[in-house]
Structure formats: structure tokens, C-alpha cells
Amino acid sequence: MKLSTKDLIFVAMGASIMAVLTQISIPFPVVPLTLQCFGAILLGTIFGAKLSTMSILVYILLGAVGIPVFSGGRSGFGALFGATGGFIFGFILLAFGSGIASNFSNKKIKIGIVYISLISQYLVGIVQLAFITKSSFAEAVIMGIGVGGVYLIKDIVLGAVAIFVGQKVKYQLKRTLAN
Template sequence: MDVSIKPIIYSALFIALISIGAMIAVPVGPVPIVLQNMFVLLAGLILPPAWAAGCVAVYLLMGFAGLPVFAGGTSGIGKVFGPTGGYLLSYLPAAFLTAVISGRAAKSLVRDCGAAIAGMAVMYMFGVPWLKWVLAVSWGKALAAGMYPFVPGAVLKIIAAVIIARKLRPLIRF
């Protein structure tokens, strides 16, 4: 069996980038502003679906095992039960869906933007209800604390991820 080492190296790079993106955390309430979600999208835009989901799974396992790779250098399985648990768990399906929509064939700007938007939407679809449940607040308060303030930054992260992916893809071969 001839297994290329390139996907392993690229996956390790994305695990590191997601971890570093989590270190840059700006607290604005129960959910901080982080760059890790941009790197999750970028992994989905560059890696095949299984590899994108796999690198996010390894990242999550590292954090759950106690390595300080979550927002602000935190870790532990208890993070799943906190306000940001839904966002963390959303990274796995978000990376996979982004990779599936982006596809491995000819890459169009519209397809990449749609893939990144879908991935970010998954993060909010998991994160906001989880936040509502954990904090026992109304939908309005959950949206106000876990989505509305982040939408402008999410748009910028989507744009950045798409631009970076479109620049890097020609350099990356599997």
C-alpha cells in the first residue's frame, strides 16, 4: 500500500493552525472571538472531506485530553458541557460539509463561498442552541450572545478563508 505522507503533513498543519487560532481569543461574553473557526473552514476548503474532518477530530481529542488548544489556552472534556461546547462539536461536521460542497473538481469562487458559508452556518446551528440550553436563556439572548456580534467577523473570516484557499490550492497536491 502506497500511502502519501502529504495528507498527513497537511492535516498536522491544520491541527496546528486551528490550535493557534484558538489562542487568539477576545472575550466578549460567554463565547469569545477566535480564529479557529476560520482555520476549520480553510481545512474544509483545502483538504478532502475525510482528512478535513479527521484533522478537526484530532484537534478536538487533543483538547478533550487536556492539551491547551481551546479558546484562550483552555482544555478538557468539561468544555463540551460549557457555553462553547456546541461550537467546538460543530467544527467536525462544518469541516466535512465545507469540504464536500467545495469538492475536489474544478473550484469556482461561488462554490467555495457557498461551502464556507454553509460551514459557518453549521457552527451557528450547533453553537447557538447549545448556548441557549447551557445558559438557560431565551432564543433572543442566545442569538445576542452567540451569533449577532460575530456575524461581521464571520463574513471577514469566510472571505479570508476563501482567498487563502484559492491561493494555496495550486501549491498543494495530494
């Protein structure tokens, strides 16, 4: 797979955007409330499936080698393979699915694909959370989505905002690059 200089710049921008949005964090027990899902959906909407997925992989690689890009300034394999690491790995699916969704003009289909991707991201996180904390799947679901589903509800709402903002940014980016 050959990437243009522009593509490489977009991948670096995407990883940087994700790293910045991750640092916007409100501490909660077990899983911090962050803008990571918003970021993954935003990247998918702007850059498409391939480049957004690559951006997330670069973001994960940066964190794996010790750069504090994960929520709360965490990094390393301990963060990736700890209780909340599955949510980080799930961003790969979320960005990819959001990128696929960006190809559809029908808003219901687009939002549906993004929300299926969001549920997939949560499932990856919940499975790892259950495994690491030795909790039942039901207990991990409660920890992962928050009491009353607060994390999931937040990400559903912010997902719609990310699609809207991402479409506007993508349009402006195309206009700018065309000139």
C-alpha cells in the same frame, strides 16, 4: 479507511493550524472572538472534506484529553460540554462543508456552501449555549452571534478571506508536492 503518510501529516498539520489560530483571541462576554472559523474554513479549502474533518476531530481530541488547544488555553470535557462547547463541535460541520465546497469551481456555489456550513456551526453552538445557560433560543442567538451579529459578520468576512487564502495555499501545496 486507509490513510497515506502524507494524509496523516496533513491531518496533524491541520490540527496544529487550528490550535494556533484558536489562540488568537479577543475576549468578549460569553463567546471569545477568535480565528477558529477562519481556521476550519481554511482547512476545508486546503485539505478537502475528509482530511479537514479528521484534523478537527484530532484538535477536539487533543483538547478533550487536557491539552490547552481551545480558546483562552482551555481544555477538557468542561470546555467541550460547557456553554461554548457546541461551537467547538460545530467546527466539524464547518470543516466538512468547506471541504465539500472546495470541490466546486463556481465561486457562488462554493461561498454558498461555506456559508451554509458556517450557519450550521453556529446553530450547533447556539443550541448547546441555550441548553447550558438555560436561556431561550432567542437569547442564545444574541449571545452566540453577538450584539448586532458581530461574531457572525466577522466570520462571514473572514470566511471569504479563508477561501481565497486556502485556494492559494492548496495550489502551492500541489505544485510543491508534484516536484
